[in-house]
Amino acid sequence: MPRxxxxxxxxxxxxxxxxxxEGNSKEKSARIANAAAAEGRSTVGSRGGESGSYExxxxxxxxxxxxxxxxxxxxxxxxAELIDALRSH
Known part of the structure; x- marks a missing residue:
């Protein structure tokens, strides 16, 4: 597969x-990759959980x-459709 x-x-x-x-969108992939490059992968990986569950x-x-x-x-x-759309964005 070509890069x-x-x-x-x-x-x-x-x-x-x-x-x-893994199937992430271009925007989401770029956002995560750029945050990891700026702050370090371990910092970005440990961040999260600030917002409640979409449910x-x-x-x-x-x-x-x-x-x-x-x-x-x-x-x-x-x-349910909104939650799916938000999670897959």
């Missing part, structure tokens, strides 16, 4: 490729977050 060229904005190409191979969010809050991420079709999605 994808993420471009000059991605600072950790190896991690970016691994994340893309605890209201549909309105989920739609607001989906709007921030520009997820298409969010206005007609049910709660």
């Amino acid at each position: 994808r060229d993420p471009g000059p904005s991605v600072k950790d190409d190896e991690l970016y490729e691994k994340l893309r191979d 605890d969010w209201t549909v309105d809050d989920l739609r607001k977050r989906a709007a921030e991420l520009d997820i298409e079709g969010r206005s007609s999605m049910r709660k």
